[in-house]
Amino acid sequence: MPHTKIEHSIVDDEILATPKILLVDDDETTREILSAILETSGFQVVVAANVNDALSLIGAQTFDVLLSDLHMPNPGDGLTVVSAMRHANPKAVTLILSSYPAMKEAAEAILLQADGVLVKPMAVVMLVDLIRGRLKQRTIPARVIASVADILEEETQSTISDWLLRVELEPDIITIPLGYDDRTAHLLDLFSDLVCRLRYPLPLGTRALVSTAAAQHGVDRRRQGYTAAMMVEESRMVQVSIFHTLQNNLYRVNFSLVLVGVMTIADEVDSQLAQAMASYVSESNLDALPVVA
Secondary structure (H helix, E strand, C coil): CHHHHHHHHHHHHHHHHCCEEEEECCCHHHHHHHHHHHHHCCCEEEEECCHHHHHHHHHHCCCCEEEEECCCCCCCHHHHHHHHHHHHCCCCEEEEEECCCCHHHHHHHHHCCCCEEEECCCCHHHHHHHHHHHHHHCCCCCCCCECHHHHHHHCHHHHHHHHHHHHHCCCCCCCCCCCHHHHHCCHHHHHHHHHHHHHCCCCCCCCCCCCHHHHHHHHHHHHHCCCHHHHHHHHHHHHHHHHHHHHHCCCCECHHHHHHHHHHHHHHHHHHHHHHHHHHHHHHHHHHCCCCC
């Protein structure tokens, strides 16, 4: 009996050490084939046939790897699963499978920090090697508590890059072609103001500080040909990118300050938009004045 118990303990240890994969695909044949291959290759595999099943499993279990189809059956369904996995298990390797990965969807997957977008069909050996390689590269972030201000300061450039990609994915909304410097000129000042306000909060009900950079931004956007609607959408995307950055850093954020930080960010971004819009309107009024000879 003791010998049997020792063997059982070894088996349990091996099971616990086996990487656990969540395989999400609405095609039953694909699920069966990939599941069998991955289990034969030494992985634990849990399958989901749709987004709702996948979200339930992500909420109830911990996974090392997500392997998800992009379309289930709607375009981009897999991105919902990636987002949920990133939130619940930020250390997990996330891989998207697609027969025809469109550029926009691939870019959105990158925005969500998927570790790869793979084209189906893919050689089995390559898939297994890729998963193992990603697992070896995976690093476990240390639980270092950081303030919202610290995170935004450290991640300013990556957040700006995230924002710029979002803008470029919406050509029907923001139609003005601009270079990188002209498009992002106002953001460094905006982030500097945000960080300062987060570190030195204003009393509740206090008007936000005047920003000369925001006023200049309104003038610049008017001269560049932006509409008011474009400026509003651009500002909305700034908030989306900022909150995306915070989401990606939830493992180290000081949760006791998150709510106040989010409220401060929203208020400051909206305040700067209002100041930019005021100068935009003033510039429009000047343009409408008759030319005096």
